[in-house]
Amino acid sequence: MELEYAFLADAASISDGKTFVLGGGVTILWRPQYPAHLGVVLVAQLTYHRSEADTDHNFLVQVIDADGNPVLPDIQGEFHVGGPAPGIPTNVPLGVPVIVPFPPMPVLQRAGAYSVEVLLDQRHVKSLPFAVAHPPSQPGS
Numbered sequence: 001m002e003l004e005y006a007f008l009a010d011a012a013s014i015s016d017g018k019t020f021v022l023g024g025g026v027t028i029l030w031r032p033q034y035p036a037h038l039g040v041v042l043v044a045q046l047t048y049h050r051s052e053a054d055t056d057h058n059f060l061v062q063v064i065d066a067d068g069n070p071v072l073p074d075i076q077g078e079f080h081v082g083g084p085a086p087g088i089p090t091n092v093p094l095g096v097p098v099i100v101p102f103p104p105m106p107v108l109q110r111a112g113a114y115s116v117e118v119l120l121d122q123r124h125v126k127s128l129p130f131a132v133a134h135p136p137s138q139p140g141s
Helices: none
Strands: 002-015 018-024 028-030 041-048 055-065 075-081 094-101 106-108 112-120 123-133
Touching: 002 094, 002 112, 002 123, 018 041, 018 094, 041 112, 075 094
Parallel strands: 028 123
Antiparallel strands: 002 018, 002 041, 041 094, 055 075, 055 112, 112 123
């Protein structure tokens, strides 16, 4: 099981094995006041080899501040991957789209550097650093 890609987005949904994304690739969250909500989702695609079909896996997602302190409780879960549908050619990668929403609670205490850490089967597979900042002032405001 491998992580094909992961990024933060404003919103996402999965339908028919495809991921539909709004505002993908978030690296800066503009928040006018604190504490503030994250207001993003984690979008990921896992791929696996046919020999890994019918196996169980687990994931862990952490959001940490610049000092490595958690800003919300860990998000964790387990999932089972099945085999390919009948008739799928052997050279087609098997994929699992994943969306992880974050709780709608104010967890960002201040502007600064943060990171989403993704672990798959107790193995760290991705860091997604992002910044939280006050919106730039607009001329005439």
